[in-house]
Every structure is written in structure tokens, then in C-alpha cells.
Amino acid sequence: MFRTRRVGLAAGVACLAMTVAACGGGGSTQAEAGSGKGTITVWAHDGQPGEDAAIKQAVQEFNDAHTGVTVSLTLIPEKTYSQTINSTPASKLPDVFEFDGPSLASDVFADKLSPLTDLVSPQTLANQSSSATAQNTYQYKQYGVSVIDSGLGMYGNKKMLDAAGVKYPTSWKDSWTADDFQAALVKLAAKAPGHKALDVQENTFPGEWASYGFLPIVNSTGHRVVANNSAQDLDNPTVIAALEKFASWRDYIDANTDAQAFPSGRVALSWVGHWMYPTYSKALGNDLVTLPLPSFGEAGAKTGMGSWAWGISTSSKNGKAAGKFLDYLTSDKIVSAYTTADGAPPATNSVLTTSPLYKDGGPLHLFAEALQTPCGASVPSTSCVAVPRPVTPAYPVISQQFQNVIEDALKGGNVPSLVHKAASAINLAYQQNNNYGQ
């Protein structure tokens, strides 16, 4: 064991030396266009079973179509995916890789993502939804295309809600306040077999979910987790009070160790994203309702947005071929397949307006509604609903720290000191990196 660790360290050091050597140039290197033919390597995250099947089938069909480009796909487990991209030097990255939306700025800062202009077709870029284009653009250049976006909200079990006599909101405008929501939890827990009322997907901790799912609590108070290269806005009495409120619901939360808390009817509410829709709608059928998240403050109910996107690495020697694959991935056929597979909001205009799930009157229209009123990078207010995760090279640190706050707060930790600790760690990262050149 002792030996193994040392070898690991040596490998780490060697890889680091390569990183430094490979990163001699400045930011936003363009991938080489190449011949537009041949084999390209692709990395994708191994996450939701539906998405996995969709990407595997897409690659299969793309290869069978004999366009002169062959795709060699590698799936990497979601839990360590971003870490793998972060610790792989740019020169060792595949031609095409998937990245989680908020890590875009960090990948650009590390000179790992190439601008897409001239590599993918103009039609592909024009068909991207406005929220997808916003997510994939950094400092006026577009570095990625999205197949899907994401929707976040609350799923409800209509039968259980009605049995407990709980009235529920159906649009972002008339969402629960935190106090109303708490009253609903008390009523629901009293009726539930295990005396729990809410699922927050604790079984997927630790990971990005804790940041994606609960940053809207901070945004709902009208504050941002970082602003002007500082986390001072996070370490704020209003934010702390909101997080304390959320953490105080821990007694009503089912640990969901078997991932069955909501589909099996142990709890009436599940705070989770679009990806659980296929499972939930299969289990509950017509009893499944989609609700907004509660509002914690003056900015009103907020939700998340942004999802995995696809980019071309700066080290690719075959940018044209990689671009062809991205054109194919964002075609109506593949986007529809993804949407059907895991209930994700489509990231292209053409599918968004026709998708049976997201079009007006569809069961997930609430998510589409939120995505149509994005807040951008400005201070969240009542005039918008979907807030992107902070676009900054510090995002990996921010996400890690915020996850710790949420997880430890739910385990009964002291919220003010947790928030204060996270804010100082985020501030330290900005200081140590000279504000990432911003």
C-alpha cells in the first residue's frame, strides 16, 4: 500500500510536468481543422441509463452511416468525470469531450476547449436554444453545443397531496414560501407511512447535484454565491437564514438510500431535476404533478439550468471531423432521442417547440417556462426564474464548497460557520489564482 501511493504520486508529478509543458500558449487555442475524415476519440459521462443508451446508439448510427468519420467512444463514470477532465493535460484529451456547463470557463482558462466557429455548421449554432448558447459562450466565443438543457423543480404525488389536504402551486409565480412549504411538509409527514415528506436525492451525495439542486435557495434570497471575484455575497445573514430553514427540514427528508422514496410512495414530494421524469411517470402515471420550488426570499422562486455540453479539445488534429459529429449530435433525431430517454429539455429551438413533454400543455412545460426566463449573470430578481451556476474558472472550488455546506447542513452542522468556512475557501481560491485573470 505504501509503495502504491508513492507510485501514484510519481505519476501525478509526471503528468503535472506535462501539463505545464503543454500549456505554454495563451488561452483559446483553435483546434486544427484537419481533413474532416478518419477516427475521432470521444469522452462522455456515464450517468443516467437513458442518456447512456442514447449516446451509445447515436455513436453506433453515426458510424454505420459511413460519413468518413468513425467515432471511438469512452464512457467515464459521472462521479469522477469532471475531475478526470480537470486532471488530464490538454494534450491528452480526446478530440471531442463532454463537459458540465459550469466547468466551461475553467476548461477555457486551462486552454482545453477550442472555439467552435468554422468547425461546426452555422445552422447548428443558430438552432441552439438561447439558454444553451448563453451557457456555452464565454468572453464572446462559443465553446460548446448542447443536446439537452436541464429542468429543476418539485415532483408531487397528487394522491398523497390530496389525501393530506395540501394545496399546491402550479406556476413559478405563485410558488410556496418557505413557511407555507414547511406547513405542507408537516401535514404530509403526519399522513405518510414512514413520517417523511420530502426526498432531496440524498443518495446521490456527494457530487454536483448538491450544488445544482440547492444553489436556487441562495438565488431565491436575491443573492449570488459569487460576485466580483468574491464569495462575500454568500456569507450573508439572509442567505444563512434561508439555508438554515432548508436544513431544518431534515426530519421530514427520507434518506432515499434505495432511490425508491418517491416512486414507491414513501414521500409525497421529490426535489429533483428532469432526469427522474421517466422513472416517476412510469411509477405514478397520472398522479405525477410538476411543481415549482419554494421561494426563500425577496427574489421569488428560483430554479437551476444548464447541463452537459459537447466541445472540441484544443489538441484535436481533426476539428472538422469532430464538428461533423457535433452537428450530428445536435440534429433533431438525436435531441429527440435524448429527450425521450431521460425527460431532458431539448437544447435546440426546433425540438423545443415540438417536444410533447415541453410544448405548451406538456407535463414538463413548467421547466420550459423557467428556461424561457433566465436570469443570466445579473442579480436574481422576481423578473426571472432560471439561474445559471456561476460562470467562472473558480467553479470547481465553488461547487465543492457549496456541496459541503448543503451536505453538512442537512446532517445538522452549524450553518453560519459552514457558510463562513466555504466563503473563505472560495475567496482564497480567487486570491491564489490572481482572480483567474478576470
Add this chain to the structure above:
Amino acid sequence: MAALDAPPRPLVRGRGRGRGRGRGREARAAGLMTLPAIAGLALFVVTPFVLAIWLSMHYVNMQSILPPRWVGLQQYVMLFTNPAVRGQFYRALLNNAVFTVVVVPLQTGLALALAVALNQRIRGTAVLRTLFFMPVVFPMALVAVVWKLIYSPDQLGMLNSVLHLVSFGQIGPIDWLGNPHTALAAIIIMSIWQGAGLQMVILLAGLQEINPALYEAASIDGANRWQQFRNVTLPGLRNTLIFVSTVTVILAFQLFDQIYILTQGGPQDSTTTVMFQAVTSAFTDGNIGQGAAITVIFFIIVLAITLIQRRLLREEREVQ
């Protein structure tokens, strides 16, 4: 590491010393034969360590095109003084100390008890030995995942449902890994369960080295089982026990796998360890310099403890 060497054989050493002729040739041969080992040590221990010291004096971000920036001893100063990292570092040192102080005697004691029990000439010992050794064969990652299910926080967890059953529902579900008061204890218990089998096998081998005539002589002298254990078994196992406890100390300081899988250092740093903080600093936060500084400090601590142990070991041999 030197402490792990096999006990010296005075006979061999004596012969080498006694023969004047051919000593130079032997020395050359010895030098030649140790060369691969020395090359390995230089490549895999000395070089990374020197690089770690160099890295610890820099600010290096994996996810950045900026070149490493010289910061001198700032990483070390920060670990001990900066409120954003100091808390976790002190807690990690404390947790490592608690883990070692609890695990080494308990695990060695348990292994000794198992070894003595399974050294009897009764039926089924081979099966029992295999069963107790089995956790060692499984990778820690696998064992940790199994224990995650045992410690599962709700009524579905094996431990919780057993407690619920035997207490007639009086003991409600406990979040073993999620409660700062129970998390480290839970890790300690599963680590002892996983590790005791290895020591048991080593101690069993030690037990079988003890000359049965000594037990015969003792029983003729009228010694009871306990007196035999105190005066024959324990002295006969002295060197084996020292070896076993030294290895356990080193493994205890390495504590990482089960933490990474079961708790990620949480809740509220109650199970964080120095190795865990080094790895997460470097590979999650991307702060390679800080990770390197932690490993350098850690190396010095482990080196100091190993030197102390080596000293104690020598004294034991002199007594023999």
C-alpha cells in the same frame, strides 16, 4: 520502512565479518545486488519526495495555464494558520491520531485472540481461518461499499434494522456515517473488521513457530492455561507482535480508501484524514502545492514515528 525488514540473522552477519579474504569481492557483489532496490527507491521514493518539496513551495493549479508560482513556505504557513484550511488540517491530524491509537491495540488484540482460538486442534478451524481471512482478500473499495449498506441511515440499513428488531423498535434509525459523533467510530469498526484477518494469519504463523515442548514443560511445572499464555505464548510471539503492530501503525496512517468511499471526510470534517486532505487539495481543489505540502508534513510525522518504533524494536532485541 526499515522497521519492516526481516529480523537480522546474526549467523550470516557473523560469517561475513569473520572472513577477511574476498570481503572486497563480496562487497562489490552486494553493491551490485542492492542496485535494483536502490534504483527503485531513488525513482519511486526519493525523486517524488524531492519533487513534492519543490511543488510545496509553489502555487500550482492543475486547471490553469499559468506557470507554477514560487510562494516559499506560504503553503506550510497557511496549513497551520489560515482559517480556511487550518481547521480541516488540525482535524485531520487529530483523526489520524485517534484512529491509530484506537485501532492498533484493538486490532492487534483481536487478531491475537483469533489466532490463539484458531490454533487449537479442533474440527473446522481451517474453515474458520478462511472466513476470518476473507475480508483481507476483498479490496477495501468493495468492503467499504458493503459496509455503506450496513451503515445505511434509514430502517433499510442492516445495522439499524437489527437494532430495531432486538430493541423491539425502541432504537430508531441512526445515521451512523452522517453523525459527527458516530462516523469515525463506524469507520474504525469496519477497518478493524477488514484488517484483523491479516494480523491473525501472521500471528498464527508465529504461534506455530513456538516449540510445543515449552508448553509441555510448562504444564509439567503446573502452569495453567493463562500462565502458559503469559509466560510461553507472549514471549514467543514478541517479535511477531512488534512486526504486526508496526505494520498496523503504518497502515493506520495511510487511512484513505474507506474515507473516500464512505464519508468523503464528512460530516463536518469528523472523518477527514491527512491523506484524504492531501488528495482532495490536489485533485478536487486543483491546488497541487497545498497537497504536496501536506504530504511533506505527513512524511516527516510518519518518519518520526517509524524511527521511534525502530528504536523500541532494537531494545526488545537486546533484551532477548
